[in-house]
Amino acid sequence: MISNEGSLIDRRQTQIDAVDMHTVGIGGDSLVRLSRSGQLSVGPLRIQPLAMAQGIPDPASWIGEENRSRWIINVNSNERDQSAALDPVVAHLLREKGATPADMIARLGMSDFGLDRRLEELAFNNKISAVGFTPTDALHVLGKSQLGDAAASIAGARILADLRGETIEAFCSAVLEATHRKIADAILAYTFSKQTGKSIKAFSTDDQGILLFSCNFKLDVPIVGVGAAARHLLPKVANRLHTEAIFPSHFEVGNALGAIMIALNDERQK
Incomplete structure (x- = not known):
């Protein structure tokens, strides 16, 4: 679909004809976080899966709830340039x-919000990156993916599952279920808004006390999957929305190909 009002970038409408696009921070590399009460959330923060990370300590030695869900690393390999590349307070x-x-908050005496803002800026400038448990790791634990180091995924899942008092299989299934639900909800909210001009929140039956009725929606168009995790995540999303998931040829590398083409186009313009 084409939007005459243009793409929405942050809070600004471009007002230039463009593909009608709506993005949601959920996918194979979304951060899985546990609250202190054991409540599970997925996304919107994007990180590197444990299975794909190299040169980090054993996840069992650091992963946990809240601010122990991520391992922050410096992406600048030149130690002499490190102080200049990073915020000097964080660099050491x-x-x-x-x-x-959590370690950084304890050492620096900063608030959660203050540190998050600082880390967000450093990540945006490609000075740091983060590693943690993701839906991709859950797929590795359950034997549905073999792209990386499943042992790292299992080590992280074991700690997080213990915090919730369940098996690693149950924990990883809960991660994937939360991912499926969030993707399906995003698609449904977007399509409902496009067709009716209204928010689907009006149909929410959450936290309303006694449930008097329920709604069930059917998507009348297929879902097209692109990306390495799509094959494992979208079929159940399609089932939730009573439609089908379509996977084009070479869908696994579609995102990578798009990134390369953008980079090549940028080089030509220079």
């Missing part, structure tokens, strides 16, 4: 193998 904590936000 990442000089060796990295740290969790």
